Amino acid sequence: MSDAPHAVPGSTVAGSAPLLSVRGVTLAFGPKVIQRDLSFDVRRGSIFALMGGSGCGKSTVLKSMVGLLRPRAGKIVVEGDDYWSGSETRRAETGRRFGVLFQSAALWSGLTVGQNVALPMQMFTKLDEATIRRLVKVKLGLVDLAEAIDMAPSALSGGMRKRAGLARALSLDPDILFFDEPSAGLDPITSRRLDDLILNLRDGLGATIIIVSHELPSLFAIADDGVFLDGQSKTAIAHGAPTALRESCAHPHVRAFMRRERLDTEGKDRMQ
Amino acid sequence: MTNEADVRGPTGLSVVHEGRQPHWQLDHIDGGSRIVLGGDWLAQAGTIAEFPPSEIGGLTTGQHLSFDTAGLGRWDTGLIAFLWDAKRAAATAGAVFDVSALPVAASKLLGLLPDSLSNPAARVRHGFRPVNWPVNWIGGQTAVLLNELGVVTGLLITTLRGGAFAALGRARMRRVDLYANIRDAGPSALIIVSVVNFLIGAILAFVGAVQLRKFAADMYVANLVGLALVREMAAVMTAIVMAGRTGGAYAARIATMKGNEEIDALTVIGVPVSDYIVLPAVLALVFTMPFLYLYGCLVGMLGGFVVSISMLNITGSGYLHQTLDAVPFGQFVFGFVKSIAFALMIGVTSCRIGLKAGRSAADVGVAATRAVVVGIVGVIAMDAIFAVIADVLGI
Known part of the structure; x- marks a missing residue:
């Protein structure tokens, strides 16, 4: 018996090697470069934050990590496996270890909340319907939505939709979770509860979490590592936990961002 | 597995991962009951055992429901589904649900799950149709049609x-x-x-x-x-x-x-x-x-x-x-x-x-x-x- 769930494949590997590493990645839409020469490592079991101002390409980086956008250059390595160089089948297999919470939750509007969570299980496991429904209830219970199992996504509030999206991301017991702006648009209390939930899920499921956010309170509360992307130089300008960046980052922009201060040299507030 | 007859485990289990079948049994001890868990509890591997609420019948308010996880192997949300059943049953009986022996991760997840689940009756989509339904249907459709004609006009x-x-x-x-x-x-x-x-x-x-x-x-x-x-x-x-x-x-x-x-x-x-x-x-x-x-x-x-x-x-x-x-x-x-x-x-x-x-x-x-x-x-x-x-x- 051990503390962490052992269902996670390869979790017995020594924790020193990064679970996911991004090496010299350049992302672009046509001629427009979003981020260039980006490198960072995500440790197993950490909550890793992709930080930066609005429009600096955080979500785009996340997209390329979950397989939606092929990098122009560089590689993304998941447990020693070069993610983008493999075949599409191989990539889909790796992708099944991912759980993604999209910015607008992206629940399938034609299905009920329960069906949304059940769909990945129906597609990729041989479980019978009764078992699936039980597991769906557990996943919805974890995000405190067990009662909403038969509701349509359109009947949910914004916060409930986010949590339902989270339950769907947990559907296949993934070991890497990606959250795109999980607390954006939520009130402070709901947002705080979501932070606690994320922490508990990390501890309980033993998952690694990669989170895109510019909500400072949430970043300080949960993230223990991260990278700061800059929209102007189009690359990473700082690495480290958000709290550490706030205390001691040499870069004035990062420090101003983390302390929510006005960046005087710019003449305008870039933090919105 | 010591004694096949004493061990309750899901039958008809299709094992995907190599491993031991999940099994459990309820022991009555001083001051309550103890669930002994063994084997690998993986949701993806097959059916998960259900914890029948009647099993807890012996427990009364204030007694403890504890666990013995010495034999527990690998686990994921499948175990959580089973433990949640037990947690709800314990809450119904008024017993204390003692998670101290459980893996910390599991007790954290259980902490997120509510004690009770008001089971919303599955919504009846095509309910009972009264005998006169053709009349109702034609009437309803006509009313809808007239309404639509009005709106379109x-x-x-x-x-x-x-x-x-x-x-x-x-x-x-x-x-x-x-x-x-x-x-x-x-x-x-x-x-x-x-x-x-x-x-x-x-x-x-x-x-x-x-x-x-x-x-x-x-x-x-x-x-x-x-x-x-x-x-x-x-x-x-x-x-x-x-x-x-x-x-x-x-x-x-x-x-x-x-x-x-x-x-x-x-x-x-x-x-x-x-x-x-x-x-x-x-x-x-x-x-x-x-x-x-x-x-x-x-x-x-x-x-x-x-x-x-x-x-x-x-x-x-x-x-x-x-x-x-x-x-x-x-x-x-x-x-x-x-x-x-x-x-x-x-x-x-x-x-x-x-x-x-x-x-x-x-x-x-x-x-x-x-x-x-x-x-x-x-x-x-x-x-x-x-x-x-x-x-x-x-x-």
């Missing part, structure tokens, strides 16, 4: 009034929207209208040629093709193409806008949906359809002409003369008016269907389908009405 009146205001230059309609709609409904539709009408003209000529040749009335193929096209086929076929092409697009576009709250955004700033969306859409169809009809007549006659001079003993100029003699100007006016009416009907109904649609992706599909079906059926039904009116008026 209302929308038509609003649109006509908007059109009148637009003619005076006082509508809150942007010209760019109108031009964009006209471009979509007009020039972009030329190719498909050409193909359909050319083939219709050619088919009419074929059918006519085979029959009329028996009577040595080859020349009258021109009459047949000309009259049939101008009076009926060009208007109807063009309208059907436009119902499928433009009506469906309107319904899908408006339904999507509704799903994205774009309609709400318009309403809030005080732009009437009828002015901003419905009016340019309907006007575009009303402007373009009559011209597409005339163009369709021309192309259809060309189709008939090509078939006739290649199959029959007719000269090109003879065919043209015969056509001009056979189709009086009044027939064009009749077809022209019909195509305006079709355009109004298609535009207004498809906008209405889009506005009425639900907000999900499936609803957009339903709206587009419905707009096409209603458009096509409506065009044919209206054509029949026009035929009766024309007969009465002697056109």
Whole structure:
């Protein structure tokens, strides 16, 4: 018996090697470069934050990590496996270890909340319907939505939709979770509860979490590592936990961002 | 596993991962009960054992339900599903759910799960139908139909009034929207209208040629093709193409806008949906359809002409003369008016269907389908009405 769930494949590997590493990645839409020469490592079991101002390409980086956008250059390595160089089948297999919470939750509007969570299980496991429904209830219970199992996504509030999206991301017991702006648009209390939930899920499921956010309170509360992307130089300008960046980052922009201060040299507030 | 008979484990388990089957048993100890867990508890591996609430019957308020996890191997949410059953059962019995022996991770997850689950009765989608359901159904459908007729008529009146205001230059309609709609409904539709009408003209000529040749009335193929096209086929076929092409697009576009709250955004700033969306859409169809009809007549006659001079003993100029003699100007006016009416009907109904649609992706599909079906059926039904009116008026 051990503390962490052992269902996670390869979790017995020594924790020193990064679970996911991004090496010299350049992302672009046509001629427009979003981020260039980006490198960072995500440790197993950490909550890793992709930080930066609005429009600096955080979500785009996340997209390329979950397989939606092929990098122009560089590689993304998941447990020693070069993610983008493999075949599409191989990539889909790796992708099944991912759980993604999209910015607008992206629940399938034609299905009920329960069906949304059940769909990945129906597609990729041989479980019978009764078992699936039980597991769906557990996943919805974890995000405190067990009662909403038969509701349509359109009947949910914004916060409930986010949590339902989270339950769907947990559907296949993934070991890497990606959250795109999980607390954006939520009130402070709901947002705080979501932070606690994320922490508990990390501890309980033993998952690694990669989170895109510019909500400072949430970043300080949960993230223990991260990278700061800059929209102007189009690359990473700082690495480290958000709290550490706030205390001691040499870069004035990062420090101003983390302390929510006005960046005087710019003449305008870039933090919105 | 020590004793097969004592160990409760899920039967019919299909093991995917190599490992020990999950099993559990309930021991009665001092001050409560203890669940002994063993084996690998993996959801993906198969069925998860259920914890029957009756098992806990011996426990009373204040007693402990504890665990022995010495034999527990690998686990995931499958174990959590089982433990949650036990947690709820313990909460119902008033017993203390003692998680101290459980893995820390598992107790954290259990902490997130509620003690009770009000089991919402699965919603009955197709419930019990009373004996008189056909009557109810017909009545209900009739009421819906009458209501829709009223709404569509209302929308038509609003649109006509908007059109009148637009003619005076006082509508809150942007010209760019109108031009964009006209471009979509007009020039972009030329190719498909050409193909359909050319083939219709050619088919009419074929059918006519085979029959009329028996009577040595080859020349009258021109009459047949000309009259049939101008009076009926060009208007109807063009309208059907436009119902499928433009009506469906309107319904899908408006339904999507509704799903994205774009309609709400318009309403809030005080732009009437009828002015901003419905009016340019309907006007575009009303402007373009009559011209597409005339163009369709021309192309259809060309189709008939090509078939006739290649199959029959007719000269090109003879065919043209015969056509001009056979189709009086009044027939064009009749077809022209019909195509305006079709355009109004298609535009207004498809906008209405889009506005009425639900907000999900499936609803957009339903709206587009419905707009096409209603458009096509409506065009044919209206054509029949026009035929009766024309007969009465002697056109």
